[in-house]
Amino acid sequence: MSVDKNTVAKIAHLARIKVPDASLEPLVGELNNILDFVEQLNEVNTDNVAPMTSVVAATMVLRDDDITAGDCRDEVLANAPAAEHGFFAVPKVIE
Amino acid sequence: MTELTALTLAEARDGLVAGDFSARELTQSYVTAMETATELNAYIVDTPEQAFSMADAADARLKDGTAKAMTGIPLAIKDLFCTRDVHSCSASHILNGFQPQYESTVTQNLWDDGAVMLGKVNMDEFAMGSSNETSYYGPVRNPWKASGSEKELVPGGSSGGSSAAVAAEIAVAATGTDTGGSIRQPAAFTGTVGLKPTYGRCSRWGIIAFASSLDQAGPITRTVRDAAIMLESMASFDPKDTTSVDCPVPNYEAALTGDIRGLKVGIPKEYHADGVPEDIEKIWKQGIEWLKDAGAEVVDISLPHTKYALPTYYIVAPAEASSNLARYDGVKYGLRVTGESLDDMYALTRAEGFGDEVKRRILIGTYVLSAGYYDAYYLKAQKVRSLIARDFANAYEKVDVILTPTAPSAAFALGEKSSDPLEMYLNDIFTVPASLAGLPGISVPAGLSQDGLPLGLQLIGRAFDEETVLKVGGVLESAAQFSAKPAKWWGAK
Amino acid sequence: MSNYIQGATGDWEIVIGLEVHAQVISQSKLFSGAATAFGSEPNTQVSLVDSAMPGMLPVINGECVRQAVRTGLALGATINLYSVFDRKNYFYADLPQGYQISQFKHPIVGEGDVVIDLDNEQSKVVGIERIHLEQDAGKSMHDQHPTMTYVDLNRSGVALMEIVSKPDMRSAEEAGAYLRKLRTIVRYIGSCDGNMEQGSMRADVNVSVRRPGEELGTRCEIKNVNSIRFVQQSIDYEARRQVDILEDGGQIDQETRLFDANSGVTRSMRSKEEAHDYRYFPDPDLLPLQLDQAFVDAQKESLPELPDAKKARFIKDLGITAYNASVLVAEQVSAAYFEDMLADLAKRTGKAEKDVATAASNWITGELFGALNKLGQSITDSPIAAGQAAELLALQLDGTISGRIAKDVFEIMLESGKGAEEIVEEKGLKQVSDTGAIEGFIDQVMTENAAKVEEYRGGKDKLFGFFVGQVMKKTQGKANPKVVNEMLKEKLDA
Incomplete structure (x- = not known):
């Protein structure tokens, strides 16, 4: 499988990274090199092999339902590029 | 008296406890050394004020008898660790100016034990790289140069600032993180010891994520003993990290008995890769001999899926990264490039904030997870990953530890491989398999190449058996008698 | 009976499936320790994780896990002992991580079913496809600033159960009945407060139409509808819209639509229509969720009697009407009120519960609900406690007061808060059953209306009611009507 310019443009949009048209073509080459490389995996027979779901063989521990965090608006907003009246502010969204 | 900066962590600890010098004096000597080493570009941010106040607190503890092994030890902290109110940007422009309101569990553990923070060190952006050339803050220069050459070399990556700082003696030791080799490979490139613990041994809480199922913090130090001491402080079970494992942290230093008689050491035939320089093969053979001489039994083993580790890694890691890095969108912290719409703002912010390698991996990761490709790439890779883990499990039925080279080459020149991503990726060929299986691995300096550059050997252990890895590492270290230091070419001006 | 839509070209059948997002009742969020309470200052219930x-x-x-399991059990569903949390990746201002943690391939709850109650005592089974746990998003406010959208993350990370039905409903009425039943069940077991106005229950409505018996048509999804009435309105509108398009020879585009409550129409959400590709994959920050059967069994033990079982028991063991049973079990508080009142009433009257159950159920569904309705109150804050109600009804059943007096006493109870016995005592409302006293009143009435007595005796039977009325009037309504009837008849016919 390989990607073309359209596919790269599409995934760049999915990833919300602006890619100028002029940069699409070189990216096609770079990404296809990587994809060709990973294509090797097709040689491996993985019938009846379960995908790895966790690196450690442990079961997930359930947390108690206690309020242990929050009430720290100043910390939450401390690094925000734009915050007004206790909200994060972003360019207006039209739904 | 020897220069304080020449002391190992263990020596510094003993000196502090004996009262030979104070934590403030030790810190002062590092702060001075750092000032003369700026051209290495190892540190992104120096925090001398913090360092001195921490050193004073350490001196108080040394006096009142509450000191621990790490008390008063000046450390360099990789920029990937969130440190409260201090620059923590993963060497990325997208986290421009970010100062977290919290402290990572690993660094908190170190501070609780009385360690001293000298500053935040450089790294590949978001830990994506093997040469420290993808940093927004510019490349780090390896303190080592090849004999007779003035060429600047890379310190390895992604923990290149950490490895360079330790090798240049501008930190006693440093924290690193390892996703596919980012502790072990830079350690090998700089003649230092790099230990990646078992996945789940150190908490990932407060460490800026690259690939969650692979990332693991560990120490880069001057000696195996130093690594043992520092890991004991860094490691803990952390209820804030679901993947951290509730398993007691042993006294690692006590494991360094030097006695490996009867221990079985596996030599995987698949690590005799094509194109690996003779130097590397030679040092590996040498390592095998040293362990034999120490009474270990050497066993030839096979890890049949080794070849597929790198392609597996280059699906799994970018996939996870593409999702982990979605939070950098200009809304909550870091860089924002204003756009006409919300989507515009996202796309412009992320285009400007991420470097080329990070973008490349986000795009690959986005692609392999996208509709119609998930099964062929991501699911396939996770299946192969199971097979790779199974290879190791089978091997550990026969052996106690595995010996391999750490990297397929010694340190290379700045810019030499940065134009070809794939060539760069191949640097991790020997370190990635253990990462995929979550196993502990250490790189120990074993000798010099023909060009006079350090070469490392890697030991891979069973899950949560860092003790064996350290013990065998200690034996290799003693046998290698590696005492070379880089000629100090920096700070002359 | 059919629910078909009559089109110009024939009948159409509506096919409806619902995805209900029900907020789990918990103190803290699904994956963080921040509080979940509704209506706090912006960004004050936000942790560093959120x-x-x-x-x-x-x-x-x-x-949250426990409540999802209990909900699954209450819907008779399979509990998956192994489930996995996945990341659903997309960018939005109120989605701070850039992904929502949800469950995609391996949800915590599998197939189950819900019996819905329809008009005229019919019922129908609606299949449950699955229930999964996921995080809620934050809230974007677009109307606070001319050029900015404000984002509040208080909701971000609150646990939701997404309860996905099979496409088993065939009318707006069925969809409404399904939602009501679901709400009743989650409220019974306390896993969700079911409060649609505050958004703790919201529905995505999938609607398609087809010729009866044919293949499923293309569906449209109406997002985020927040009341049962709106769900029903949106279905009726959307089905009609689709029929009109198809009858004009057009075709339905599969799309996401929005219901506008003001105009009652659905409209396309083009902005959300761009190729969505959520890139689901297992969240590597979490481990698979593994439950043991003992945990599930313990949750099953913890479930209260559920509405369907309760209703069946009321009908079978207590002999009340199916209608009364349905009304009483619709809210757990009503059912509890009934059962408390019934126990008390049986004790007071010395009768078996089943012998007084019909009277009690009639009284609650008639008198009490009527009064609460007038007061605009719900049974939760009923001014008359179950014990007080039993006291009143016991007086009526043992003949101390007549049914008519009982109504008056109830009025006084509502106004004064006093007990029924106290009121009856105070106002002397005890029913007169003393035949001597009643005979005196009858004689008086017969004397005063001698002419009418003659007419009656001459065959004008209808006048009997007049005499009864006169006697009751003289006794201020306190005479036992049964005694009055018997004695009057005896005397008049003598």
């Missing part, structure tokens, strides 16, 4: 600070990690709340 605001997706770098390096922050999710840790699952056991209570």
Whole structure:
């Protein structure tokens, strides 16, 4: 499988990274090199092999339902590029 | 008296406890050394004020008898660790100016034990790289140069600032993180010891994520003993990290008995890769001999899926990264490039904030997870990953530890491989398999190449058996008698 | 009976499936320790995890898992002992991580079913496809600033159960009945407060139409509808819209639509229509969720009697009407009120519960609900407690007061808050059953109306009611009507 310019443009949009048209073509080459490389995996027979779901063989521990965090608006907003009246502010969204 | 900066962590600890010098004096000597080493570009941010106040607190503890092994030890902290109110940007422009309101569990553990923070060190952006050339803050220069050459070399990556700082003696030791080799490979490139613990041994809480199922913090130090001491402080079970494992942290230093008689050491035939320089093969053979001489039994083993580790890694890691890095969108912290719409703002912010390698991996990761490709790439890779883990499990039925080279080459020149991503990726060929299986691995300096550059050997252990890895590492270290230091070419001006 | 839509070209059948997002009742969020309470100051219930600070990690709340399992059990569903949390990746201002943690391939609850109650005592089974746990998003406010959208992350990370039905409903009425039943069940077991106005229950409505018996048509999804009435309106509108398009020879585009409550129409959400590709994959920050059967069994033990079982028991063991049973079990508080009142009433009257159950159920569904309705109150804050109601009804059943007096006493109880016995005592409302006293009144009436007595005796039977009325009037309504009837008849016919 390989990607073309359209596919790269599409995934760049999915990833919300602006890619100028002029940069699409070189990216096609770079990404296809990587994809060709990973294509090797097709040689491996993985019938009846379960995908790895966790690196450690442990079961997930359930947390108690206690309020242990929050009430720290100043910390939450401390690094925000734009915050007004206790909200994060972003360019207006039209739904 | 020897220069304080020449002391190992263990020596510094003993000196502090004996009262030979104070934590403030030790810190002062590092702060001075750092000032003369700026051209290495190892540190992104120096925090001398913090360092001195921490050193004073350490001196108080040394006096009142509450000191621990790490008390008063000046450390360099990789920029990937969130440190409260201090620059923590993963060497990325997208986290421009970010100062977290919290402290990572690993660094908190170190501070609780009385360690001293000298500053935040450089790294590949978001830990994506093997040469420290993808940093927004510019490349780090390896303190080592090849004999007779003035060429600047890379310190390895992604923990290149950490490895360079330790090798240049501008930190006693440093924290690193390892996703596919980012502790072990830079350690090998700089003649230092790099230990990646078992996945789940150190908490990932407060460490800026690259690939969650692979990332693991560990120490880069001057000696195996130093690594043992520092890991004991860094490691803990952390209820804030679901993947951290509730398993007691042993006294690692006590494991360094030097006695490996009867221990079985596996030599995987698949690590005799094509194109690996003779130097590397030679040092590996040498390592095998040293362990034999120490009474270990050497066993030839096979890890049949080794070849597929790198392609597996280059699906799994970018996939996870593409999702982990979605939070950098200009809304909550870091860089924002204003756009006409919300989507515009996202796309412009992320285009400007991420470097080329990070973008490349986000795009690959986005692609392999996208509709119609998930099964062929991501699911396939996770299946192969199971097979790779199974290879190791089978091997550990026969052996106690595995010996391999750490990297397929010694340190290379700045810019030499940065134009070809794939060539760069191949640097991790020997370190990635253990990462995929979550196993502990250490790189120990074993000798010099023909060009006079350090070469490392890697030991891979069973899950949560860092003790064996350290013990065998200690034996290799003693046998290698590696005492070379880089000629100090920096700070002359 | 058919629910078909009559089109110009023939009948159409509506096919409806619902995805209900029900907020789990918990103190803290699904993956963080921040509080979940409704209506706090913006961004005050936000942890560093909820605001997706770098390096922050999710840790699952056991209570949310427990409530999802209980909900599954209450819907007779399979509980999956192994489930997995996945990341659903997309960018939006109120989604701080850039992904929502949800369950995609391996949900915690599998197939189950819900019996819905329709008009005229019919019922129908609607299949449950699955229930999964997921995080709620934050809230974007677009109307606070001319050029900015404000984002509040208080909701971000609150646990939701997405309850997905099979496409088993065939009318707006059925969809409404399904939602009501679901709400009743989650309220019974306390896993969700079912409060649609505050958004703790919302529905995505999938609607398609087809010729009866044919293949499923293309569906449209109406997002985020927040009342049962709106769900029903949106279905009726959407089905009609689709029929009109098809009858004009057009075709339905599969799309996401929005219901506008003001105009009652659905409209396309083009902005959400761009190729969505959520890139689901297992969240590597979490481990698979593994439950043991003992945990599930313990949750099953913890379930209260559910509405369907309760209704069946009321009908079978207590002999009340199916209608009364349905009304009483619709809310757990009503059912509890009934059962409390019934126990008390049986004790007071010395009768078996089943012998007084019909009277009690009639009284609650008639008198009490009527009064509460007038007062605009719900049974939760009923001014008359179950014990007080039993006291009143007992007086009526043992003949101390007549049914008519009982109504008056109830009025006084509502106004004064006093007990029924106290009121009856105070106002001397005890029914007169003393035949001597009643005979005196009858004689008086017969004397005063001698002419009418003659007419009656001459065959004008209808006048009997007049005499009864006169006697009751003289006794101020306190005479036992049964005694009055008997004695009057005896005397007149003598």
